[in-house]
Amino acid sequence: MSRQRSRWAAESAGILASLLVVLPLFFVVVNSFKDKAGAAAMSLALPKKWYFLDNYSEMIDAGGVLTGLKNSAIVTFITVAALVILSSMTAFTLQRKNTRMSGLLYLLVLLGLMIPLQIIPAYFVTYYLHVQTYLAAIVMLVVTNFSFGTFLYTGFFKSIPREIDESAIMDGVGPYGLFFSIIFPLLRPVTVTLIIIAFMGVWNDFGITIYFLNSPRNFTVTLTIFNFLGTYSSDWNLIFANVVLVSAPVVLVYLLLQRHIIDGMTAGSVKG
Template identity: 45%
Template structure:
């Protein structure tokens, strides 16, 4: 009886997975179709594969420049998130004072309290930070609570005896963190890197306010701009979506094991 129950659950999971894949299949297939075929928004294979024309048109529309912008903003933001979150989490978790516990609660609240774009925009405008660095600063601040939350969970599994041994061997605070503790946080660092990279790479709300000129567009903004220009050319719109999504899809599928390892690294307290 258990065997049939497991088979039923597996079959049900497979069917649900196929339903989830339908939008992705439709996007990919329609990116190879002609303008007339793609307007039907069907799941049929293209009668005429239009690979070279569709992708060459989209590639020549400035998407490579937007790709460089996305890489700069995303990599700078993720680097700052990892560095600031890891150091802050280490100090807060190791001290364990009443003040540090209140600060941890304060940062955790940041996970559920939505950001206010208007005051943030006005502040950055006043400070002349409507630039790539301003957008990176806003995105960093928005994701630091998640980083601190994840790192504190991982640090609980690292014994304080390691800290004491390193100090007895002559490590100062910086050496202790960067050469002893931070390498032990590698699984969580990889997880945080992937989660924040996907979040920032796909960000639309922040970048549309701070990078609202065509020169500064990131990849998600090219979809918005491309659709307004080619609203009737669904083959080109789908092609743009494929190219924008491709880097993040490759990153996710190439690092699934690291994500699971990082998410469970703080499950057992040391």
């Protein structure tokens, strides 16, 4: 009986905790179907009249969302691809070269997980180097995710025997052939994990892109929310519709691929 009560208590606590996630989602989705006055009331009540297509079509037409989707796709694709290549190659080098210098460099890389990005100095550095708009945003996004990607790959490399490297080298395979032809295909679980996590982070990024893509024609889809904010009034129904549209791809990707995230995070945690 006591075990059953404990289970009920745990399930009840889980249901209450889930409300912390479900209620904000419900709030955003419901208000995206209200008129301007109804959405401005910021309530959880169902709309008296449902604007299923009106809000979303107006939001897409007037908010530059299609341009934002194109910009988001460009920035996200290039950032994630560069991050996978750079972090995997760095992790492979640092993990395989078991020297004091490689250990020191690895610790320096891990500092990136603890030290936050200083956005204002970074902005002026890119400005004086004449690295602007898309390239500057991509470089900053890669830098902010580089430490995590390297950490993830380094743990996975511990589960790949060094004998594979030695056999390939004895067969005359060069360093790049060794990595891209033999090692990299073995990294699929952790690579998928990094792609998913980086995709969600870059697609939803607001703090970096607002500085480097601060023109409406360069806005990512996340920044198009500014098109519905004014000095004296805001179209909250269109803002909520914009949030739903921006969040939908990320939520869908996470729900479909969450198993790969768990598998990739745990892969390599136990050697052998």
